[in-house]
Amino acid sequence: MRTIVVVNGRIRLSVALGFLEVLIWIIAISQVILGLRESPVLVVAYAGGFAAGNAVGILLERRLALGQCVIRVITSHGEDVAGALSQVGRVRGVFRSEVEGPSTCLVFATLARSDLPEAVRKAKAVDPDVFYVVDRFSETNGRTPLPGATGWRAILKMK
Numbered sequence: 541m542r543t544i545v546v547v548n549g550r551i552r553l554s555v556a557l558g559f560l561e562v563l564i565w566i567i568a569i570s571q572v573i574l575g576l577r578e579s580p581v582l583v584v585a586y587a588g589g590f591a592a593g594n595a596v597g598i599l600l601e602r603r604l605a606l607g608q609c610v611i612r613v614i615t616s617h618g619e620d621v622a623g624a625l626s627q628v629g630r631v632r633g634v635f636r637s638e639v640e641g642p643s644t645c646l647v648f649a650t651l652a653r654s655d656l657p658e659a660v661r662k663a664k665a666v667d668p669d670v671f672y673v674v675d676r677f678s679e680t681n682g683r684t685p686l687p688g689a690t691g692w693r694a695i696l697k698m699k
Contacts, residue, residue, distance in 0.1 A: 541597035548607045605653035607676055613663055614671040618645025621670065624662035625649040 542557035568589070572582045611629070615621045622631045622645075629651025637644040651659055656674060663670045 541601055544597070544601045545606065550606065605656065607653050608650060609653045609656060610675045610677060611649050611651065611656065611659055611663075612673045612675075613647040613649070614644055615647065615663070615667045616642060616644050616669075617667045618647055620666045621645075621663050622647045622649075624666050625651075625659055628655045628659040628662060 542554055542561050545557060546554045568586060572586045575582050610632075611625070613621055613625070618634050618636065622634045625631050625647060626649070629649045632648040632650060633646075635646045635648075637646070649659070653676065660672065663672065
């Protein structure tokens with residue numbers, strides 16, 4: 541979890557989680573070392589706890605859905621999907637395909653990761669055969685920060 545918030549650039553949360561992580565690690569490893577002679581199974585228990593902590597951290601981060609993302613949608617109903625996505629996030633562009641065959645569009649939108657399930661539901665309501673790809677990001681180089689962008693990076697991005 542701490543690594544994910546570091547990558548997302550959340551300084552305060554990463555400091556707090558780092559402190560807790562090291563505190564727990566020192567307490568746990570000291571108990572393992574002290575009891576190693578009496579119970580060697582403590583090493584296996586510690587390794588299992590570490591592995592389980594990684595899984596729990598990933599599941600927790602998915603639930604919290606921190607940060608921003610870009611959703612790229614390929615659809616034959618470009619304008620309608622763009623309208624649906626604009627209710628949830630910010631549509632950045634609609635590009636029409638120039639490939640022979642059925643007309644398709646590529647729709648780019650930015651939104652909070654916590655809003656992603658709603659955005660996918662709205663896109664699928666317009667076009668059940670929609671194809672989408674999601675990318676996470678922590679910064680942009682645009683003139684104005686995305687809604688919800690905070691901290692020193694948001695100030696530095698203003699021109």
